[in-house]
Each structure stands twice: as C-alpha cells, then as structure tokens.
Amino acid sequence: xxxxxxxxxxxxxxxxxxxxxxxxxxxxxxxxxxxxxxxxxxxxxxxxxxxxxxxxxxxxxxxxxxxxxxxxxxxxxxxxxxxxxxxxxxxxxxxxxxxxxxxxxxxxxxxxxxxxxxxxxxxxxxxxxxxxxxxxxxxxxxxxxxxxxxxxxxxxxxxxxxxxxxxxxxxxxxxx
Amino acid sequence: xxxxxxxxxxxxxxxxxxxxxxxxxxxxxxxxxxxxxxxxxxxxxxxxxxxxxxxxxxxxxxxxxxxxxxxxxxxxxxxxxxxxxxxxxxxxxxxxxxxxxxxxxxxxxxxxxxxxxxxxxxxxxxxxxxxxxxxxxxxxxxxxxxxxxxxxxxxxxxxxxxxxxxxxxxxxxxxxxxxxxxxxxxxxxxxxxxxxxxxxxxxxxxxxxxxxxxxxxxxxxxxxxxxxxxxxxxxxxxxxxxxxxxxxxxxxxxxxxxxxxxxxxxxxxxxxxxxxxxxxxxxxxxxxxxxxxxxxxxxxxxxxxxxxxxxxxxxxxxxxxxxxxxxxxxxxxxxxxxxxxxxx
Numbered sequence: 001x002x003x004x005x006x007x008x009x010x011x012x013x014x015x016x017x018x019x020x021x022x023x024x025x026x027x028x029x030x031x032x033x034x035x036x037x038x039x040x041x042x043x044x045x046x047x048x049x050x051x052x053x054x055x056x057x058x059x060x061x062x063x064x065x066x067x068x069x070x071x072x073x074x075x076x077x078x079x080x081x082x083x084x085x086x087x088x089x090x091x092x093x094x095x096x097x098x099x100x101x102x103x104x105x106x107x108x109x110x111x112x113x114x115x116x117x118x119x120x121x122x123x124x125x126x127x128x129x130x131x132x133x134x135x136x137x138x139x140x141x142x143x144x145x146x147x148x149x150x151x152x153x154x155x156x157x158x159x160x161x162x163x164x165x166x167x168x169x170x171x172x173x174x175x176x
Numbered sequence: 177x178x179x180x181x182x183x184x185x186x187x188x189x190x191x192x193x194x195x196x197x198x199x200x201x202x203x204x205x206x207x208x209x210x211x212x213x214x215x216x217x218x219x220x221x222x223x224x225x226x227x228x229x230x231x232x233x234x235x236x237x238x239x240x241x242x243x244x245x246x247x248x249x250x251x252x253x254x255x256x257x258x259x260x261x262x263x264x265x266x267x268x269x270x271x272x273x274x275x276x277x278x279x280x281x282x283x284x285x286x287x288x289x290x291x292x293x294x295x296x297x298x299x300x301x302x303x304x305x306x307x308x309x310x311x312x313x314x315x316x317x318x319x320x321x322x323x324x325x326x327x328x329x330x331x332x333x334x335x336x337x338x339x340x341x342x343x344x345x346x347x348x349x350x351x352x353x354x355x356x357x358x359x360x361x362x363x364x365x366x367x368x369x370x371x372x373x374x375x376x377x378x379x380x381x382x383x384x385x386x387x388x389x390x391x392x393x394x395x396x397x398x399x400x401x402x403x404x405x406x407x408x409x410x411x412x413x414x415x416x417x418x419x420x421x422x423x424x425x426x427x428x429x430x431x432x433x434x435x436x437x438x439x440x441x442x443x444x445x446x447x448x449x450x451x452x453x454x455x456x457x458x459x460x461x462x463x464x465x466x467x468x469x470x471x472x473x474x475x476x477x478x479x480x481x482x483x484x485x486x487x488x489x490x491x492x493x494x495x496x497x498x499x500x501x502x503x504x505x506x507x508x509x510x511x512x513x514x515x516x517x518x519x520x
Contacts (some may be wrong), residue, residue: 017230024221033210033218037228077417078237081244084252089284090317100236123440172249176256 008157009046014047014102014162018074026066030059031053045113047087057129064116071110071165079103079164087169093129100164108160111151117144117168190400251280251287258290268432268435269468279334285314296328298435304332334369334402334436341371355379369395369402376408385415403432410442414449414520422446433456436465444480449520453483471497475506484516490514 009016017039027034027049036050055062082099086092112120123129124137147155183359192202192209196218199211210218223231227329258273271294277287288307295303308329316322337345342363344351365371370396379388389412406428413422423446429439439461448456457480463473474497481490494511497503512518 004469014230014234017227018234021187021223022226023229024223028219031219033215035218036368037221039224052210054209059479073476074234074238077245078234078241080504081241081248084248085281085284088255088286089248089281090286091281099237099241102234166250172252174254176253176260 005151006042006044006046010042011041012108012160013046013068013103015071015075015105015107015136016040018071018106019109019145020047020049022067022070023051023135026063027051029064030054030056032059032063034095045115048115049148057123057126057133058135060123061120061133061140064119067116068110068112071106074109074162075105075107076167077103077105077162078106080168083168087165090170098141099169100112104157104160104162106160107163108156110163112144114145114148117141120144178413184510213345222393230282247280249371250285251277254280255284255287257289257291258294262290262293265297265432267294268437270294271300271303273297283310285311285316288314289316289318289325292325292328293321296332297403297436299407299436299438301332301335304328306495331399334399335404337370338350340365355382367398369398369405373402373404373408376405376412376503380408380412380415383415385412388412388414401432403429406432407438407442410446412438414442417452419446430476435466437467437473440466440478441470444476445475448476448480448483453480456480457484471500471503471506474503474508478507479513479520482510 019038020037024034024037034049034051036048038047038049040047045108051063054063078154079100079102082092082096082103086100119135121141124134124161125142129137145158150156191200193200194202194209194211194214195456196214197211199214201211203212203215204211204222204349206215209227245380254273258270258277261267261273271291274287274291274294274480278284278291281287287438288311291307292304292311295301295307308392311325316325341361354372355375358371358378362368362371372391376388376391376395379385379391389409392405392409392412395402396409399405406425409425410422413419413425423443426439426443426446429436429442433439440459444456444459444463446456447459449454457477460473460477460480463470464477467473474493477492478490481487481493497507509518513520
C-alpha cells in the first residue's frame with residue numbers, strides 16, 4: 001500500500017518540530033543570527049531554519065547534524081521505558097503506546113535533510129576547511145545522502161523504530 | 177526540514193544597510209551586514225509560545241520516561257536473565273529473577289508465563305498455582321510458550337485425583353483409602369497415575385519398596401516425565417540397594433532441571449549411602465547454596481556433616497531448624513539417622 005510521505009510527516013509532526021527547534025538552539029548556542037524558522041508545515045520541506053552563513057566549519061557541521069543527535073537521544077529515551085512493557089513484559093497500556101509513538105516520531109526525524117547535507121558538503125569542499133573536518137565531513141555527508149535516499153524506502157521510519165524499540169531490547173540482551 | 181542559507185539579495189547597496197532595520201551602523205566581520213541590535217536580536221530569534229509549550233511537554237514526557245526507566249530496566253534485565261536461565265534449565269535462578277521482576281511489574285504476562293514454567297520444574301506448586309490464576313483469561317501469543325504451559329497444566333492435573341477416583345473413594349472422609357481398595361481401583365483403572373502414585377506412596381510407608389518400585393515403573397511407562405514419580409524413584413531405588421539406579425533417576429531429574437535441589441539432595445543421600453561422603457557433602461552444600469530453606473536438603477546436609485565428622489556444623493544446622501515445625505518431618509529423620517535409628 002502506498003502511503004504518501006506527507007501523511008507520514010503529518011502523523012509524526014512532533015519529530016519535525018523537535019528537529020527544527022534543535023537547529024535553532026544550536027544556532028543560538030553558536031551565536032548565529034536566525035532569520036526565519038518554520039517549525040512545521042504540511043508541505044515539502046516540512047520545516048526549515050533560515051540563518052546566516054556559519055563561518056566556523058565545526059559550528060556549521062554541528063548546526064546541521066545537531067538535530068540528528070538531539071532527535072536520536074530524545075526519541076530513544078522517551079520510548080525506552082515504554083518499549084519494555086510492549087515488547088518484553090506484555091502488559092502495555094495506552095500510555096506506553098503513546099510514548100512509543102512519540103519516541104519513534106522524534107527518532108525518525110533525526111536524519112538531517114538534503115539541505116543540511118548540502119551545507120556540510122559546501123563546508124567540507126571549502127579549501128579553508130581543516131583536514132580533520134574534511135575527514136569527518138565527507139562520510140557524514142555520504143551517510144546523510146544515503147539516509148535521504150533511503151527515506152524513500154522508509155529508512156527514516158526504520159531508523160526511528162530501531163532506535164526507539166530495537167535498541168532497548170538489544171541493550172537488555174547485552175546487560176542481562 | 178531544509179536549513180536554507182545565504183539569504184543575500186542581488187541588489188547589494190553600495191553602502192551596506194541592515195536588512196532588518198535599514199540602519200547603516202553595520203557590525204563588520206560577519207557574513208551578513210546586520211547592525212549590533214539586530215544581530216543580538218536575531219541570535220536570540222524568538223521561540224513562539226506554542227513551541228515553548230510543546231518543548232515543555234516533551235521535557236515533561238522525558239522526565240516521566242526517565243522516572244520509569246530504572247524500574248522497567250531492572251525488571252527487563254531480570255526477565256532476560258530468567259529466560260537465559262530457563263534455556264540452560266537452571267530453574268532456581270530463573271524463578272529467583274522472575275520473582276524480582278514480578279515485584280516491579282506484577283501484571284506482566286511474560287513474567288507470569290515464565291514463572292509458571294520455573295515453579296513447575298522447581299516443584300513450587302503454590303507459586304505455580306498463583307501464577308496460573310493471574311494468567312487466567314490472558315491471551316498467550318507465543319505458541320511455544322502456550323504449548324509448554326498446556327503441557328504443565330496437563331501434568332499438574334495428574335497431581336490431583338480424577339473425578340472417577342474422587343467418586344469411587346468419597347466414602348473415605350479422612351482420605352485414607354485402604355491399599356486393597358486402591359489396588360483394586362488401579363487394576364480397573366490402569367492409566368490413573370494419581371491412583372498408582374498414591375498406592376506406591378502407601379507401599380513406601382509400609383516399607384514395601386519392591387511393590388512401590390514396580391508401580392512407579394508403570395507410572396513412568398505411561399508418562400515418562402511425571403516428575404513426582406522420578407523423584408520418588410530416587411528414594412525407592414536407594415531403599416532397595418540399587419544406588420546406580422537411584423543416581424540414574426537423580427540425573428534424570430537434573431536433566432529436566434539442572435538446579436533441582438531435590439535432585440541434588442537425593443543424589444547426595446545416595447552417594448553418602450555408598451560411602452562417597454565428601455562428594456555427598458559437596459552436593460548437599462550445592463543444594464544449600466541454591467535454596468537455604470529446603471528442609472529435605474537441610475536434613476541431607478546435617479547427615480552429610482555427621483558422616484564427615486563435622487559435628488559442629490551438623491549441630492548448627494539442627495539448631496537452626498529446631499524451632500521450625502515445618503522442618504520437623506525431615507529433621508526428625510536426620511536425628512534418627514544420627515542416633516542410628518534410621519538408614520539412608
């Protein structure tokens with residue numbers, strides 16, 4: 001069954017808001033002026049942050065990748081305790097399913113957009129970019145592009161589910 | 177979720193002005209020509225109230241999750257350890273972990289299912305019954321678990337008298353049925369395991385061990401994994417001086433549950449009987465480590481200490497159980513053994 005991506009985006013809107021808010025907060029952290037923020041809209045792109053060009057390559061990369069870290073951590077932590085009653089204890093209630101929905105929604109929007117990838121790409125190509133930043137930047141851009149292409153095949157959703165549901169089970173298995 | 181950059185326009189004025197307030201007092205050294213005030217304002221670009229409320233909501237949810245996390249994590253680790261122990265047939269460990277998990281998550285179907293399995297193999301019928309009551313009307317989705325629980329329920333049904341048995345012997349209000357009547361019933365109902373087991377038990381009380389042994393063999397022909405009969409065999413074979421056979425049945429119990437304290441203790445008694453005193457003591461100690469309250473093994477341990485001339489340890493065991501009436505039956509046997517009134 002084909003489900004238009006926009007419907008999935010609407011259904012998982014909390015993740016989009018968290019993603020854009022993370023961009024904005026990273027800009028504030030690095031003292032970068034922000035010109036416009038769209039936290040959520042029912043079109044493509046679902047959200048964006050318009051800000052000044054970031055002169056520091058490291059800051060630029062963090063502003064682009066920041067939501068990946070924030071959404072991944074937040075999605076995992078929110079879903080973790082709820083994943084256990086659902087998948088381990090078999091005694092889940094509606095609250096657990098809501099937490100899993102929220103965790104997956106947030107985690108699946110962790111992937112940086114191609115816009116984010118383009119920014120990092122510009123930065124790493126810049127001759128002034130330090131060598132170590134290039135070493136980190138190229139694989140990151142590659143992964144982001146793969147993630148972006150993969151979202152067509154629900155890779156973002158798979159990532160969200162893996163992080164919010166699979167990781168707790170994996171950790172339990174390792175800790176037991 | 178694009179993050180667009182470089183909003184510069186093509187119509188760059190000769191004298192740069194702040195695009196936000198048209199001020200010419202530009203702060204130089206930055207990519208965008210912004211005045212000091214606008215730069216400071218845009219760095220702290222306002223977050224709308226609804227986004228702040230949304231963020232606060234997410235923070236509250238996160239706090240709730242973090243509060244729930246440690247308990248759920250502890251219970252999940254215990255459940256996983258129990259499942260691993262169950263796979264290794266270490267049912268004492270499994271039950272111990274499950275009881276820890278159940279204290280945190282008392283309604284967990286998964287925990288109760290595994291607790292039923294562990295308690296069955298540990299012969300803890302109270303826990304088994306309690307768990308099965310809590311599981312009533314709960315859907316069991318895992319087919320393997322469902323089949324296992326069905327098997328356990330079928331097996332434990334054999335621990336109780338059948339309707340025919342109860343009807344036949346309802347005249348015996350005190351439940352004591354004469355051997356002749358039982359024997360007659362068994363010959364008419366040769367597949368009634370409960371009746372055969374009851375008769376074997378009665379024969380054992382009267383020290384008619386060969387007859388008991390024969391009946392228990394018939395029980396095991398019908399149901400090769402009827403645990404009470406295997407347990408019983410260890411004692412009967414020891415009583416009729418067939419230690420190898422007794423150990424064979426001990427090992428059969430231990431093949432079903434590697435941590436069966438009864439199996440370990442029965443094996444210890446048989447080894448003690450054939451003079452392997454140190455091995456017997458070691459096994460009794462092993463059983464004690466698994467369950468410090470199992471009276472049958474406490475008695476075995478006292479006997480083992482006695483045979484190994486550790487009278488201080490023997491008396492300490494007897495003293496700790498002296499005030500406990502529930503241990504009296506087994507400890508009296510140990511005391512009789514020590515005073516040469518009984519043999520293993």
